[in-house]
Amino acid sequence: MTEFESLGLKSGIWQGTLRRSTPPGRLILVHMGTRVTDARATAQADGSWRIAVAIPTEKLSDGVQTFILLEDNGKDNEPPQVGALRLSSLNIVAGEPLDEDMRAEIDLIRSELDLLKKELRRLAVS
Known part of the structure; x- marks a missing residue:
């Protein structure tokens, strides 16, 4: 079972902890249905994974912006695969x-x- 715990947004970096024994696949940030950037996963001593992804400032504007963190097995610049695992979402209100x-x-x-x-x-x- 995958468990992602968001640690919040600080200095434009959204961080969280992914608790699982196996390394994650490709982690991507999606905004308005479009792949924005990749997230970085770093192994922790307790067997969990620290996930970090920068929120692009050009995607921020008035209103509510929703960013979704997905995991799939896609390649570098491919769009998200059908059936990608939704780990979490971040709503930014401005x-x-x-x-x-x-x-x-x-x-x-x-x-x-x-x-x-x-x-x-x-x-x-x-």
């Missing part, structure tokens, strides 16, 4: 328009919570 959407959602949740509190108080009194 941009001011998105901030406004999030604020609106938080305001809506607050108002619904206030309504719920009023109803619970009304029910507790009766």
Whole structure:
């Protein structure tokens, strides 16, 4: 069984630990259905593999960008193979328009919570 644990994004490098006894195949980063770059796997003393991949800055823009880490048996510059194993995904959220959407959602949740509190108080009194 493959287990990938994301260690997060720091300085543009997404890292994680892959716990398995066998070395991984080709590890590729995919964005919007297109192969972006290869990830690097380094053997660790405990038998796991440290995975690291740089997130290309040219792929970042306003909105939500999803990067998917896949493993397959393809060659260097080939696109991802059908049936590639999805190890994990990384969502990056950026941009001011998105901030406004999030604020609106938080305001809506607050108002619904206030309504719920009023109803619970009304029910507790009766």
